[in-house]
Amino acid sequence: MPLWTDFNKDFGLQVKRRKKIRDVYQVFTTTGRTLCYKPYSTGEDEVAFIRKLFVHLDDKGYRYAPKPVEGPGQKLWSFHRGQYWLLTNWVKGRSPNFTRESELMKGLRTLAKFHRVAEGFTAEGIPNGRIRYDELYQRPGDYRSDIRRHGGSLDRFIDCCYKAEAFSQKPAIASAVEMERNAGAFSHGDYNYPNLVLDRSNHLHLIDLENASMNVRMIDLAHILYRNYPWNGRGVLKGIEEYDRKRPLSAEDRHLLYMLLLLPYPLVRAMRQFGNQYLRHIELPSSSRLSGYKRTLRKLL
Missing domain, CATH: 3.30.200.20 (Phosphorylase Kinase; domain 1)
Known part of the structure; x- marks a missing residue:
């Protein structure tokens, strides 16, 4: 038919x-x-x-x-x-242009407003594969394995994975994850400009929940920060401040976000997307720049 x-x-x-x-x-x-x-x-x-x-x-x-x-x-x-x-x-409009700071800031505010209602979800029959609160603990090891498969002078990024893994074992992280679980929180799963539409009234809409899951909401904030401020500590803090205006971050949120932002997601994403050609598609930070980025992240805590 x-x-x-x-x-x-x-x-x-x-x-x-x-x-x-x-x-x-x-x-x-x-x-x-x-x-x-x-x-x-x-x-x-x-x-x-x-x-x-x-x-x-x-x-x-x-x-x-x-x-x-x-x-x-x-x-x-x-x-x-x-x-x-x-x-x-159908949501009429266009994709936002996150190279324009005003539209990126709108994206961060929109995410905060979405997160205010992305909780209290208690429907029956949630697929097991969509319950991902504990996935956060596996990320450092998964990223470390991805990086090692490619070899090269990448020890500084493997060290970031170890630091994130060590931080994930702190009681504050376990407490934060359980708070999200108990809240029935869910994440968008792929929050960036391709899945957003700016309408004719200048309002930003989420248009896709294909990758949504029961997960900690800071996964989304880390994702948009990774994609738009790779290894840019000052930019990351500015983005967090904009989000915080619409949904103030708790101490638990900040611990989760710190742990996630330690991970070298931009590098791993390039490796997964482009394989051995990844270096053609990403500019890797020097050791000193990466160290400066990690120092700046400490201001989150």
């Missing part, structure tokens, strides 16, 4: 026209609605989890995430040729 026959049947909507954009379809209906139809290469339990997160955000009054569309007979998603499909509203 054609994809759009399933779409019409499952959601009771007639398609006027459609447009493929990356991995999703922008769908224009005969009633004037503009919708987003996205496939997921996961099991039904994971699609259900992602949809419940969208509903949770809506129930919390969060206006800057897509709202799922329900079909007749409480049809929540469609299934076509081995993939599940979710239907949400």
Whole structure:
């Protein structure tokens, strides 16, 4: 059965026209609605989890995430040729440009506002693979293994992994992780400009929760800081200060963030993405610059 026959049947909507954009379809209906139809290469339990997160955000009054569309007979998603499909509203706008400081600062404030409601999620049937609070403890060892596989003069980055691993064993980290677990906290999982849309009213929207999981929220803040301020201590502190204006960081948050920011994520990301050609795509900091970065991070605590 054609994809759009399933779409019409499952959601009771007639398609006027459609447009493929990356991995999703922008769908224009005969009633004037503009919708987003996205496939997921996961099991039904994971699609259900992602949809419940969208509903949770809506129930919390969060206006800057897509709202799922329900079909007749409480049809929540469609299934076509081995993939599940979710239907949400289409957010009109453009990707933010994080090379512009004003838009990056808006991204940090938007993340803080999202994190204020990214808790209290207690739905039944959360897939085990989406419960990742303890994954944080494994990261230093995983990163260290990645770096060692490539060899070279990278001992200073392996040392960062050891320092993060040692810090992860402190009681403050265990306490922080348990606080997030008990709060029912979840993380976006890939918070950066490709998964955000700046609308015509200058509001920033999250458009994808494909990588979301039950996890410590500081994973998200560390990620956007890694991507936009690699080994730049002053930039990192400035970004944290902007986030803190909308969601003040607790002592526990700061311990988690310090541990995560010690990790050489920019290097490991380049290795995983480009393999042995990684040096063509990243500028590695000198030992003195890396030492200065780590000293600056201490101001978090």
